[in-house]
Amino acid sequence: MKNLYFLLILTLFSIGNIQSQCTYGVELYDTFGDGWNGSSLTIKVNGVSVLTGLTIASGAGPEYFSFDVNTGDVITAVYTAGSWPEENQYIVYDADNVQIFIDGGDGSAPAATATIGTANCSACPTPSLLGVTGLGDTQATLQWGSTATEWNIEWGNDGFSLGGGILINTTDHPYLLTGLSASTSYDFYVQAVCGPGLTSTWAGPFTFTTGACPASEVCTYNLNMTDAGNSWNGANITVLQDGVSLGTYTVSGGGANYATVNICEGSLIELVWSSGMYDNECIFDMTDPYGNIIYSFPQGGAPDAGTFFSFTSSCVPPACPSPLSLNAFNITDVSAQLSWTETGDATMWNVEYGALGFTLGTGVSVSHITDIPCSLTGLIPGMTYSFYVQSDCDADGTSTWVGPFTFTMGNPPLDNPSACEMGYDIPDGDCEDFIIEVDGVGGSQLGTDSYVKEVRLIATHTFDQDLVFTLTSPNGVTVVLSQQHGGGGDNYGVIDGSCTQYTSFKMDALTAISLGAAPFNGEFIPDGDFADFNDGSDPNGMWDLQACDMMNTDLGTLEFIQIIFGTFGTEAEILSYSFPEQTGPAVIDPVERTIDIEVDWEADITNLVATFTLSTGATAEIGGINQTSGLTANDFSGTVTYTIIAEDGVTSHDWTVNVTLAEMPQGAICSWPLPLTLPVYGEAGTTEGFGDDYNNTMTCSSNFMTGDDIVYEFTIPVNGTLAGTMTASIGWIGMFVTNGCPDAGGSCVISKTSTGSTATFSGQPISPGTYFLILSNYAPPQNMDFEFDLVFTPDPGSVDVGILSPATEVQSCNFSDEELISMCVINNGGQTLATGDTIFIGYNVEGGADVLDTLILEYDVITGDSVCHVFSEFYDFSAIGEYEVNVWMEYEGDMFATNNTVTSAYIHYIPVGEYSGDTVTTASFPYTLDLTESYSSYYWYNADHTLTSTASTFEIDAYGWYYMDLVDFNGCAFIDSVFVDVPVSINSNEIKQIISIYPNPNNGEFSVKYESPVQYDVEVRITDVCGSMISEKTYKQTTIINERYDISSIAPGVYFVSVLANDHNTVVKMIVQ
Known part of the structure; x- marks a missing residue:
């Protein structure tokens, strides 16, 4: 391995006998190139920590650390994992730079604990840190690290084999090697000589290349390479000197690389570009030894592959040096100050500036500047400019131009609200401050008489997660609106030309911005807290919206911004109120501050949770206990009083809530059953809403009664048999017949269940009496739609004659003054009614004179058959209204008399x-x-x-x-x-009136409620459908009417209530039942 440098320190000390001491090393790597992300490494020697908290803060590494050991020491490691541990790797080297341990890498995290091994220190340590200084065309000074005083050096052309080079024994350190050839690559090795017959292993090779010219003719050029992403992704630049490569340079594992290259005077220098994957992220400039930029390209300006620039090098200092460190500061929307550092003796300078990308020589020139900094004015808000500077050295001429330096003007202060779709740029990978001029806020102290209520924002961007928006008050308090949310989604708000579909930041919104999704159209809780602004400072002044793009390559604009301020409200009202169990909307009286609401008859009135909305910023308490809408349960068996506290924390009002249970539906329990007259065919209904009042602990104990159930009552006149069939919308159903109300402990007569959706029974013996039919089911949702038949067959010989018609109600729209009453009787018994038998019948109307007659059977009437009779007397039903008609019958031997009378309502409408x-x-x-x-x-x-x-x-x-x-x-x-x-024309002067009629429909008793913030004469009229006046009343100069009306004496029908106020007539249709 070449070019690995470790400082090895060999110390001999005595602890009873001689032990060897040396220095080991550990190198840390990150395969992704973004640091160890919180991971760390501890090195222990004989259980004692000698290196702690080793990590890579950023980049790929390697990071090198050394530690001292003695021969025989046990070396261990403890690894603490952070994020992405599978990217971490570390390598341990002994004193001779030999790798002795490696852990991590290849997608696997290092072990939490590891035994590195036992230290072994050589008696003659190997030299380290080989290098070269003073490199010329024919000589080089060789360097190394070692504690020895004598060394062997072997050198030769690049790649020679050890033992085949030129061997030198020397005590010189460093060592000047001469007699080399220009532009030639060499290797050298070093070996320590520690005593007679005691040498170290060879260190090396170290490779170096001699220059093309003497050292006196060499100067250093600087390469500055940065990247908008995380590396140059394979792209690189090769520097050629007279056709010979001086090196290839790139950016890897990070965002920047700063390199130097030694160049001979008067040489032809060529820069060669090799493309990578993301050339548009690459940024480059090359400067000469005196700070002059030789060549540069910005982000997005990478050249095509091949030689992209060439020049003749010069190491001679210019007579007029160029300035350095260009800068722009104190940037407003129309002015900026420019500065630079003079590197020579110039006292005068020239500046040229223009829009970003202008060609030098075509911009605006400012000559003979004598002050640093200088000010530019009259610039265009929001525009990006570049400028160049040139030193004027008088007799020594002028320097080369230096630049460009780029800066962007601030935007002018924005109105509140701003203009719609402004299109102000959010700089790529940078921040921009947008100043908002706020005045006219109805308050002077934030948190006392005013507050930030809402911030509305519209911005375009192609990757919302890059963006951070903050808002700073005139007093310097900053609140984060949104910090890098939205993933790869686009925009905040919707761009449609109206600026009405914005992102709204409100503290009372329901969803946090962190849980939203682009384009965040709607209301969201900001990341920060608007309460931080409440420091008593004046809300009027200059607010600062800062928009930051935290990454490069994605672009955006600010389109709209508005800060809405509020004053702490004094309203303490309940605006809406509901229960999940309610049967209809709550009746809210904002004048009396009362709420009346009805809940389902089965609701647990002692444990109800209300959902409500209050005046903005208001809170609710009951008996000093805070109430949360949709969460806090209370006992509403009596009147409940809410105390509503306004946003100002001072104003409060009491509201009373009265909760009533809805009337239980008929058929829910056996004390109020639905009546049945047998036989019944196709009787349809549902058990939903009737409640689960009977279960497997009751009469006819059965799990098939665990769902909602419905109860019917029917009468059996004589002995006989009962048959029934039920088809339901779901399986696991049951039909149950009891001879008494189960609440009172009646006995089970029939229990028929089915796991399917049809249950059937037949031929079930049954005796005279009153019975209850209960229908229920077991399976979820534990209610069902159903249809059933129930048929009674009397025993032969039983006698029961009953009235079949008229029904309990007879309606007609064309009754005349000569109407005949008719009736039918039916044989419910098992015995045939013989021809010639007499049935005595009669009726009266409204309790008047009895009309009697006899019905002589002209034929046998078998079981289930009926016979009808029309009375000969006329009755006048022509007047609109309702008449009570009582009909009766008698038959000798009738065993069941309860079905021998009927009271019927004849209704003419x-x-x-x-x-x-x-x-x-x-x-x-x-x-x-x-x-x-x-x-x-x-x-x-x-x-x-x-x-x-x-x-x-x-x-x-x-x-x-x-x-x-x-x-x-x-x-x-x-x-x-x-x-x-x-x-009604709607304008700014219109006064809103509230008019309601309740209940509607009603029985003739109802309330008329009217509210208006302005006094008017109000007239209330009640008319029938023909326009005839039923009632008329005028209320003088009033704002509120809440009066009970009673017209129950009139006939049921449709009526109209007209309320006339302020030249406007409101008509409400009302049904009187």
Whole structure:
């Protein structure tokens, strides 16, 4: 191995007898070239740490460390892994530079502990650190490290075999080797002579090349190589002197390499480029011994492969040296100061500047400058400039031009908000400060009477993870908005010309910016905390948005920025309120500060979690306990009072919340079952929402009852048998019949289950009485849709005659003044009703006179058959309304009398046709009213009920009420009305009015609620569909109406509530049931 240099120190000391001491070495490498990333190595000798915390801070290494050992010492190592340990490697060398141990590399991490071996120090250490100084064309001074006083040197042409060179024994150190040939490569070896017959091993070879000229004619040129990425990735530059290579140079394992090359006076120098993978990342310049740039290319300016530049070297100092260390500072949006370092005696200089990339000689010249620095003014904001400098040495002429040095002007102070889509560059691999001029904030102390509420940002970039955005207040407080988020995504916000789709940084946002994804359109919590700005300083002044691009090759621009300030609010209101278990929206009264809300009948009212929104910045407490929306549970079995504390921390209001349980659905439990009249065919329903009230601990104990269940009640009049079939939407279902409410401990009569979706039973004996049918299921989601049949077959000989019709409700839209009452009876028993048997029947209307008659059977009526009868008396049902009709029967031997009477509601109604909205608005006339449904005849009326049209459409030319009478193809009459209103223009002076009618639908009792921040005369009118006035009331100069109305005495139907205020009429349709 060539060119490995280790300092070996050999010390002999006595501890009873002679021991040898020497120096071992350890080298650290990183295969990726980015340092050890937190890993470290400790070297121990005989268990004692002699080297600790060894690491590579950056780059690929090697990093070399030495330590002293004695013969027989045990050497061990302890490795502590950081990130990417598989990139780490270390090698241990003995005193003779021989590798004795290696660990790591090849994708495997070094072991946590390792035994290196036992030290063995030679009595005559091998020389180290071979090198050459004073290299000329015919001589060289040989150097090495050694504690000996005598050495053997063997040298020869490059590559000679040891023993075949020229041998020299010398006590000179260093040693001047002469008689060499110019431009020739040589090797030399060194051996220490420690005494008679005691020599070290040979060290070497060290290779060197003699110069092409005497040392007095040699000078040093500098190569400065940097990279925008992590290396030149295979690219390199070869320097030729008169056609002979002086070396090949590159950047590897890091971002820079600074090299020197010795060049002879008056030689032809050629620079040769070999391309790599990412030539556009390479940056290069070459300077002469006096700091003049001979050649350079910037990032993205790498040459084509081959010789790209040649010149004749010169080691003679110029009569007028060029200045060095060009710089630009105090850069504003329109001015900059330029400086440089004078290397000679010049007191006057020339400057030429222009836009980035300008050709020297075409820029703006400023001559005979006598002051350093000099100021440039009148520059263009945001533009990138370059400048060159030349020293003027008077009689000695002028120096060569030095440069270019590049600088970018600041951008002018931005308004708040800024202009839309400004397009200001974010420099590649650098930072830019954007100054924002803020004034007019309604406060003078951040954190006391004002605060930063929101920052809105739009920026373009092709790799968001490169970007860091910070905001600094006029008082110098800096908060990080976003630090390298978004991966390889593009942009912050959306570029659409409107600047309305921005990235919004808000402390009360729901998502952290670190969890967002490009283009971050929406609201995000910044990385920093806006509360840091709250130091009592004035928010008005110059704010600084700094945009930093932390890597190269990706470009971006700032398009929009706005800082929004807030004042600490005094509002302490609940804006929205809900429970997952609610049956409908909460009724929020912002005047009384009350909330009424209904939850599902099965909800645990003692343990409910509310979701709510509050006034901006406000917080909520109950009894001094902080409340978190969607998280904090409370007992709502009684009235609960929230204390809402405003953002200012002073203002507060109490809000009361009243929670009620919804009415339990009929059929949920056996104390309120759904009624069944047998036989039943195709009865359909669902158990969802009925609750799991019966389970395997109840009557008919079965796991098939663990889901939601529904309960029906039916009556068996006589002895017989029962059959049933149920088909469900899911498997694992059950049908259960009990002879009493399971809550009271009834017995199980029938239990039929199925793992499939159909359950069937038949021929089940059953005796007279009241029974309950429970339907349930076992499998998730533990509710089901179902359809079932339930049929009772009476025993032969049983007698039961019952009323089949009329139903409990009979409706018609065209009852007349001469209507006949009819009824049907059915044989529910097992015995046939014989021809000639008599059934006594009768009825009355509204409890009036009884109408009696007899029904003599004209034929045998078998089980399940019915016979009907029409009474001969007329009754007047022509008036709109509801009539109670009571019907009864008697039959000798009837064993079951509970089905011998029926009370029926005969309802005469006028149906209301549905127009497409009960209020329409139009800004111009004529306007056409059109019905979407077809009718047999049409009658349109204007506001004074004058018939104006019989067509299917109606063209109107004025605002107000219009009415229609319709007849469908079944002869039923319909009526409806519509209000044609003027559209409300929305302007900055419009006052928002809140109008609500609740409940709606209702039973005739309802509340009218009206709110307005401005007092008006308000008129409330209630009309029917024909426009007839039901109620009218005026409220003088009011802002609030909250009044209960009672029109329950009127017939059910459709009505309209009109609220007129501020020349605006709002009409709400209301259903009275």
